[in-house]
Amino acid sequence: MERNAMSNKIKTYMMFAGPAMFFFFAVVIIPFIYGVYLTFTNWDGISEKKHLIGFTNYIAVFQDGGFWNALLLTLSYVAISTILVQVIAFALAYLLTGGLKGQNFFRAGFFTPNLIGGIVLGFIWKFVFSKAFTAFGTMISAPLFESSWLSDPIKAFFALILVTVWQYSGYMMLIYVAGFVGVPKDLIEAASIDGCTNTQRTRHIVIPMMAQSFSICTFLTLTRCFMVYDLNVSLTGGEPYGSTIMAALHVYQKAFKSKQYGLGQAEALVLFAVVAVVAVTQYYLSRKKEVEA
Amino acid sequence: MxxxxxxxxxxxxxxxxxxxxxxxxxxxxxxxxxxxxxxxxxxxxxxxxxxxxxxxxxxxxxxLDNYSSAFREMNYVRAFGNSLIITFVSVAFIVLFASMAAYFFARTKTFAAKFSFSLIVAAMVIPFQTIMIPLISIYGNMFGMLNMKSTLVFMNIGFGMGLAIFIYYGFIRSGVPISLEEAAIIDGCTPYQLFFKIVFPLLKPTTATLIVLDVLWLWNDYLLPSLILGKKKLYTLPLSTYTFYGTYSSDLGKIMAGLVLTILPVIVIYLILQKQIISGVVAGAVKA
Structure with a gap:
């Protein structure tokens, strides 16, 4: 009897969760564990043999200046992009929830870049930065645009930020719009009756009520920006002089270009740890804010 | 003031x-x-x-000269077909397997079910870049499974499980009345009948959300396909755009036409299904 119940349980598990768990383990869990093992080897991607070399790769991570430069660059990119995206997305959402005529059209329009992959977006903007902006700059003789942004390390970095902000502000705007719509009407009315001005209402009622939207949007922007790869490859390709190589691209090159799989994987895990720490910190900080709302 | x-x-x-x-x-x-x-x-x-x-x-x-040469040299029809079939098959399996698993996790209180679900949710934080190197070393070097569309589909299903199960789970817990299922059991339904005839149709709004999110992800995916599909005849649209750009980067007219051709299908779909796409994206973000 007992045994029958047990085998029944296993049977239903296999019937319903079996396929999902098989794919999940084969593609996520096993590679993840195997990846941890790889960091302790000196595998070059081709040879049959790999030797266990202890913590050598992790020591090498700390000595790899290129990796830390890439990580530092990624952190600044993430910080600037995340802030700008929230400001612009919130402003757009604010303007697009007042019952304005054609607001659905505007919302749909701002979201458009998010339908297209980073590779294609990068190529589009490459043309804009290197050909259109320069022509425009010469036409109105604005020195800022006369030479291509992509040939200067600092400007190329800001080119990446500009495209990122352009893309994600339309995405996050949608989530902020949902947040605005979710603020209870009676609260707003009560505030108006009590004599709140528009600004006061936004500052003291709407914004605190939208704390959850802020934490969702910040989290999404943060995690996506950290792992940026497609845009990095197609817009700058890490150029000029390797000055715009972000962390994910660096990891890719370590493994698949320089054939240092163990070291590349160790760097990938360090990157993962950094992202996890930042994301968890952000989550807890914003959760605190949500409680008081 | x-x-x-x-x-x-x-x-x-x-x-x-x-x-x-x-x-x-x-x-x-x-x-x-x-x-x-x-x-x-x-x-x-x-x-x-x-x-x-x-x-x-x-x-x-x-x-329209640029278009005709871009269309030919990108192998547009083939790349489009590859993207279509990979996206379609992956999404179909993700929806099927994830909804079944999520239903099981939502209705079962055993340790195995709880543990499996927690593991899947926890693993959602692992970024793809942390897995790609071992993934290629296992499926490429050990099993020699690269350069096959089915391998890519296989991996897409695995990577799609986390979000899909998570979203379905939430919806089943909050939106599917258990009394309906109890009635069906009394009527003598088998577990599969119960799921496919009664539960799955009720999940339609979530399935729609998921299809939107997964199609956008898979149609535009670049990094994983670029690691798996190394042969030109297997290229998806983003891959063929990338190679096309590399080959003709000085021939700007063709490049522009190629980019427009790549974007066009998505924009056409967006014009038709704008409302569904936007609500799907919002629902996905707010739940996840």
């Missing part, structure tokens, strides 16, 4: 709305300029693009 109180329908409100409209239109035009530039230049000859990329129409007139 007593200026703010809006009188509904008042003159001030009308004026403010007009200002908003002007501001938003200006910003939207700025947002759209990149697409517009690609479009106008795709009809121009290479020489005119280099001379003046901001000119609206080529002095020699409108031309």
């Amino acid at each position: 007593a200026k703010g109180r809006t009188v509904v329908g008042g003159r001030k409100a009308v004026f403010m709305n007009l200002m908003k409209l002007v501001l938003l239109t200006a910003v939207l035009i700025l947002y759209m300029i990149p697409f517009f530039l690609i479009l106008i230049n795709s009809f121009k000859r290479k020489i005119t693009i280099i001379k003046n990329p901001l000119m609206l129409v080529d002095p020699k007139g409108f031309s």
Whole structure:
């Protein structure tokens, strides 16, 4: 009897969760564990043999200046992009929830870049930065645009930020719009009756009520920006002089270009740890804010 | 600062709305300029693009030459077909397996079920870049499974499980009444009948959300396909765009036409299903 119940349980598990768990383990869990093992080897991607070399790769991570430069660059990119995206997305959402005529059209329009992959977006903007902006700059003789942004390390970095902000502000705007719509009407009315001005209402009622939207949007922007790869490859390709190589691209090159799989994987895990720490910190900080709302 | 109180329908409100409209239109035009530039230049000859990329129409007139050569040289039809089949098959399996698993996890209180679900949710934080190196070393070097569309589909299903199970789980817990299932059991339904005839149809809104999210992800995915599919005849649309750009990077007219061709299908679908896509994206983000 007992045994029958047990085998029944296993049977239903296999019937319903079996396929999902098989794919999940084969593609996520096993590679993840195997990846941890790889960091302790000196595998070059081709040879049959790999030797266990202890913590050598992790020591090498700390000595790899290129990796830390890439990580530092990624952190600044993430910080600037995340802030700008929230400001612009919130402003757009604010303007697009007042019952304005054609607001659905505007919302749909701002979201458009998010339908297209980073590779294609990068190529589009490459043309804009290197050909259109320069022509425009010469036409109105604005020195800022006369030479291509992509040939200067600092400007190329800001080119990446500009495209990122352009893309994600339309995405996050949608989530902020949902947040605005979710603020209870009676609260707003009560505030108006009590004599709140528009600004006061936004500052003291709407914004605190939208704390959850802020934490969702910040989290999404943060995690996506950290792992940026497609845009990095197609817009700058890490150029000029390797000055715009972000962390994910660096990891890719370590493994698949320089054939240092163990070291590349160790760097990938360090990157993962950094992202996890930042994301968890952000989550807890914003959760605190949500409680008081 | 007593200026703010809006009188509904008042003159001030009308004026403010007009200002908003002007501001938003200006910003939207700025947002759209990149697409517009690609479009106008795709009809121009290479020489005119280099001379003046901001000119609206080529002095020699409108031309579709760029399109016909881009269409041919990108192998557009084949790449489109590859993208379509990979996206379609992956999404179908993700929806099927994830909904079944999520239903099981939502209705079973055993340790195995709880543990499996927690593991899946926890693993959602692992970024793809942390897995790609061992993934290629296992499936490429050990099993020699690269350069097959089915391998890519296989991996897409695995990577799609986390979000899909998570979203379905939430919906089943909050939106599917258990009494319905109890009635079906009394009527003698088998577990599969119960799921496919009664539960799965109720999940339609979540399935729609998921299809939107997964199609956008898979159709535009670049990194994983670029690692798996190394042969030209297997290229998906993003891969063939990438190679095309590398090969013809100086032939700007063709490049522009190629980019427009890559974007076009998505924009057409967006024009038709705009409402569903937007609500799907919002629902996905808010739940996850």
